Amino acid sequence: DAGVTQSPTHLIKTRGQHVTLRCSPISGHKSVSWYQQVLGQGPQFIFQYYEKEERGRGNFPDRFSARQFPNYSSELNVNALLLGDSALYLCASSLSALRANTEAFFGQGTRLTVV
Amino acid sequence: AQTVTQSQPEMSVQEAETVTLSCTYDTSESDYYLFWYKQPPSRQMILVIRQEAYKQQNATENRFSVNFQKAAKSFSLKISDSQLGDAAMYFCAYRITTSGTYKYIFGTGTRLKVLA
Numbered sequence A: 001d002a003g004v005t006q007s008p009t010h011l012i013k014t015r016g017q018h019v020t021l022r023c024s025p026i027s028g029h030k031s032v033s034w035y036q037q038v039l040g041q042g043p044q045f046i047f048q049y050y051e052k053e054e055r056g057r058g059n060f061p062d063r064f065s066a067r068q069f070p071n072y073s074s075e076l077n078v079n080a081l082l083l084g085d086s087a088l089y090l091c092a093s094s095l096s097a098l099r100a101n102t103e104a105f106f107g108q109g110t111r112l113t114v115v
Numbered sequence B: 001a002q003t004v005t006q007s008q009p010e011m012s013v014q015e016a017e018t019v020t021l022s023c024t025y026d027t028s029e030s031d032y033y034l035f036w037y038k039q040p041p042s043r044q045m046i047l048v049i050r051q052e053a054y055k056q057q058n059a060t061e062n063r064f065s066v067n068f069q070k071a072a073k074s075f076s077l078k079i080s081d082s083q084l085g086d087a088a089m090y091f092c093a094y095r096i097t098t099s100g101t102y103k104y105i106f107g108t109g110t111r112l113k114v115l116a
Helices: none
Strands: A005-007 A010-013 A019-024 A031-037 A044-050 A053-057 A064-068 A074-078 A087-094 A110-114 B003-005 B010-014 B019-021 B024-026 B032-039 B046-052 B064-069 B074-079 B088-098 B101-106 B110-115
Touching: A005 A087, A010 A019, A019 A087, A019 A110, A031 A074, A031 B101, A044 A064, A044 A074, A044 B101, A053 B101, A074 A087, B003 B088, B003 B101, B010 B019, B019 B110, B024 B074, B032 B064, B032 B074, B046 B064, B046 B074, B074 B088
Parallel strands: A010 A110, B010 B110
Antiparallel strands: A005 A019, A019 A074, A031 A044, A031 A087, A044 A053, A064 A074, A087 A110, B003 B024, B019 B074, B032 B046, B032 B088, B064 B074, B088 B101, B088 B110
16 A cells, blocks of 8 residues: 655755645545654644645744645645745645544655755 | 653664663643654654553553653653664654644654664
């Protein structure tokens, strides 16, 4: 069975540009979460989507947005890129967003470098 | 404040020996789950072990076990019979449920080196 897949694996963008990161959850999983992991830090929560609706948002500026599609895949969009947006972006999928004992499975991430 | 503190940026252990990674956390929630994740150079976060906060018994998964002290808000990971493949970044995290959904709060990680 395929795990959580993210694309692209690496990306280099220029300041001020826009970027779209993609995530395909494990088959049957309806919830997708996004995390930002800056070098040397632990992942920070950005968004959670469940059944195509935003269920949670972390402390990130409005330049960050996301959406979930009918097939439960998800996109994370970042506008007006800053150097500080350089990070590993992780996607996690789970069966549900509502059950506390639901386990999340992480993808391998997209390494975004802003120059 | 919702925080996780891992006070050991780096640890080393001899192969076949035992090592303990420390973690403390701060939350006002009463219902939460605690986790240790391993992140090798491949970058994928791999679940090592988890503990339900309402359970007093410490979780064990093969060579990995935890020492969960709820009152002290401490959640350390013990790795026995360390293997070269255990070398990685280890992140302590807890998961809370808020507003009908949940999120993970991660620590800053401990880099574990295993010496042959």
